[in-house]
Amino acid sequence: MLLRINRGYAACEHIRTGRGDTALAGGVTVMITPGGFIGFSQASMLSPDGKCKAFDASANGFVRGEGAGMVLLKRLSQAIADGDPIHGVIIGTALNQDGHTNGISLPSAEAQARLVRDACTDAGIAPSRIGFVEAHGTGTAVGDPIEAHALADALCAARPSASPLLIGSVKTNLGHLETAAGLAGLVKAVLVLKHGRSPPICILQRPIRTSTLRD
Numbered sequence: 001m002l003l004r005i006n007r008g009y010a011a012c013e014h015i016r017t018g019r020g021d022t023a024l025a026g027g028v029t030v031m032i033t034p035g036g037f038i039g040f041s042q043a044s045m046l047s048p049d050g051k052c053k054a055f056d057a058s059a060n061g062f063v064r065g066e067g068a069g070m071v072l073l074k075r076l077s078q079a080i081a082d083g084d085p086i087h088g089v090i091i092g093t094a095l096n097q098d099g100h101t102n103g104i105s106l107p108s109a110e111a112q113a114r115l116v117r118d119a120c121t122d123a124g125i126a127p128s129r130i131g132f133v134e135a136h137g138t139g140t141a142v143g144d145p146i147e148a149h150a151l152a153d154a155l156c157a158a159r160p161s162a163s164p165l166l167i168g169s170v171k172t173n174l175g176h177l178e179t180a181a182g183l184a185g186l187v188k189a190v191l192v193l194k195h196g197r198s199p200p201i202c203i204l205q206r207p208i209r210t211s212t213l214r215d
Contacts, residue, residue, distance in 0.1 A: 092123025
């Protein structure tokens with residue numbers, strides 16, 4: 001499993017550098033005031049029908065959600081020695097920043113692709129071996145195509161046609177949990193690996209297309 005969420009990256013580095021034997025990575029979002037809804041509504045960023053249509057041609061905005069998540073991380077050898085239940089193994093991490101862009105809803109496809117490549121390099125794994133990506137997938141008309149093209153650029157260049165890249169977004173089920181969104185995606189990715197099945201993206205009717213990304 002590769003990791004590209006900032007809290008998870010910091011937790012992994014804490015263990016990798018020997019600053020600790022265990023680390024907690026988590027996040028929580030509770031919506032107790034209307035300010036966020038008002039601001040996002042005024043910016044026309046929320047889905048008017050309350051549906052997150054990630055990677056669909058009809059995507060019209062993101063959906064806010066509440067939630068919390070926490071994972072305990074430790075070295076694999078220590079977890080085995082301690083008899084812990086092991087739900088997943090993180091073999092590579094990466095972290096970057098988009099740099100200058102035209103706005104929060106217009107991320108850099110080049111920066112996103114480079115981040116994914118960096119994670120693969122850190123893990124020592126060929127990009128074409130990645131079988132599933134739990135994507136950001138907020139359900140926005142501009143951000144989703146940028147992310148899809150970035151994933152295609154980073155992971156699909158040498159991919160056999162018989163091994164399409166599967167992508168998903170738990171935000172279609174739970175909404176965007178904001179500070180807890182990364183942990184929700186991590187938990188889903190762990191469950192996908194555990195059960196060997198990728199649940200379908202909700203409300204996917206007309207998938208956006210790239211020249212190399214399979215839906």
